[in-house]
Amino acid sequence: MNELPDFEITDKWIVSCRGKKNNVDPGKPYAWLVEKERTSSGTVEDVATIFLTNRECPYHCLMCDLWKNTTDRSVPGSVIPDQIEWALNHFPDVKHLKLYNSGSFFDKKAIPEKDYEKIASLISSFETVIVESHPGFINEECIRFRDMIKSDLQIAVGLETVNPEILKRLNKSMTLENFAGSVNFLMEHDIFTRAFILLRPPFLPESEGVFWAERSLDFAFSAGVECCVVIPVRPGNGAMDRLLEQGYFTPPDIRSLEKVLEYGIEQQAGRVFADLWDLKLFSKCDVCLDERIRRLSEMNLSQKFSKRIKCTCDTL
Numbered sequence: 112m113n114e115l116p117d118f119e120i121t122d123k124w125i126v127s128c129r130g131k132k133n134n135v136d137p138g139k140p141y142a143w144l145v146e147k148e149r150t151s152s153g154t155v156e157d158v159a160t161i162f163l164t165n166r167e168c169p170y171h172c173l174m175c176d177l178w179k180n181t182t183d184r185s186v187p188g189s190v191i192p193d194q195i196e197w198a199l200n201h202f203p204d205v206k207h208l209k210l211y212n213s214g215s216f217f218d219k220k221a222i223p224e225k226d227y228e229k230i231a232s233l234i235s236s237f238e239t240v241i242v243e244s245h246p247g248f249i250n251e252e253c254i255r256f257r258d259m260i261k262s263d264l265q266i267a268v269g270l271e272t273v274n275p276e277i278l279k280r281l282n283k284s285m286t287l288e289n290f291a292g293s294v295n296f297l298m299e300h301d302i303f304t305r306a307f308i309l310l311r312p313p314f315l316p317e318s319e320g321v322f323w324a325e326r327s328l329d330f331a332f333s334a335g336v337e338c339c340v341v342i343p344v345r346p347g348n349g350a351m352d353r354l355l356e357q358g359y360f361t362p363p364d365i366r367s368l369e370k371v372l373e374y375g376i377e378q379q380a381g382r383v384f385a386d387l388w389d390l391k392l393f394s395k396c397d398v399c400l401d402e403r404i405r406r407l408s409e410m411n412l413s414q415k416f417s418k419r420i421k422c423t424c425d426t427l
C-alpha cells in the first residue's frame with residue numbers, strides 16, 4: 112500500500128474522476144426491495160427499502176457512488192410522495208420502512224419541505240421509519256418530521272471511520288465531534304441513530320482496515336448509536352478506481368468483514384450488521400464464498416457468533 116498521497120483530495124478532483132450518471136426517472140424510485148432484518152426488540156422481520164430518485168447530495172465523499180442514480184436539479188414538489196405511494200403499492204404488508212435518498216432526507220433541495228406532510232401521511236402506519244442524513248442536515252427539522260409521523264424514527268448517519276487522517280481525506284466535511292453532537296441531539300429528542308462504518312477505506316492495509324472499523328464501532332456505540340452497518344469499501348465511482356490504479360486502495364477481504372462483524376456482535380452494545388451487497392467483489396476464493404455469505408447473513412439475523420468457515424484459502 113502506497114503512503115498517503117501528496118495531492119489534495121478535493122471536490123473538484125473527485126467529481127473530475129466520475130463517469131456518467133445512470134438515466135433515472137423522477138416519476139419512480141430507482142430501486143426498491145424487501146429484506147429481513149433483526150429488529151431492536153430481537154425479532155426478525157421484513158423491512159422495505161425505497162431508494163428515492165432526487166437531486167444529488169451536495170457533499171462529495173471520496174468513496175460515494177450514490178450520485179450515479181440522482182438528478183442534477185431538484186425534483187418538483189409532490190414527486191417524492193408520488194414515488195413513495197407508487198412503491199408502497201408494489202410492496203407486501205411490512206412494518207418497517209427505509210426511505211433512502213442517496214443523500215440527506217432533510218436536505219430541502221432533495222426533498223422539498225412542503226412534501227413532509229404528505230410523506231408523513233403515507234408512512235404513518237409503519238412501526239419504524241429509517242431515513243439517512245449527513246450531520247450537516249440534522250437540526251430542528253428532524254424533530255418536526257418526527258412529530259408528524261406516528262412511527263419510531265431512526266436516522267442513518269455515515270460515521271465512516273474514526274481514523275482522523277483518513278476521515279479528513281474522505282472529504283466528508285464532518286468531524287467526529289459533529290457526528291457525536293448529532294447523535295446526542297437526536298437521542299435527546301427520542302430519535303434513534305444507525306451508523307454506517309467503512310471497512311478498509313483507502314490508504315490502509317488490510318489489518319488496519321479491520322482495526323479502524325472496530326474502533327469506529329466502539330466510538331459509534333459510545334456516542335449513543337443504536338445500530339451499526341459495516342460496509343466494505345468498493346471501487347466503481349471513478350475516484351476510488353483512480354486510487355486503486357495508483358496503489359492507494361485495495362478492496363477488503365470478505366474474511367475481514369466476518370472478523371469485524373464477530374467483534375461488533377461480541378461487544379453486545381447494539382445491533383451490528385454486515386452489508387451483504389455484491390460480496391463476490393471481496394473474495395478470491397470460489398470454494399467458500401457462498402458459505403461465508405450464508406454465515407454473514409445468519410449472524411446479521413441472529414446477532415450471535417456462527418461457526419467459522421474452514422477453507423484452504425485461510426492460509427493465503
Ligand code: SF4
Nearest residue numbers: 168170172175213214
Ligand atoms: S454525505 Fe452520504 S450521500 Fe452525500 S456524498 Fe457523502 S456518502 Fe454520499
Ligand SMILES: [Zn+2]
Nearest residue numbers: 396399422424
Ligand atoms: Zn476459501
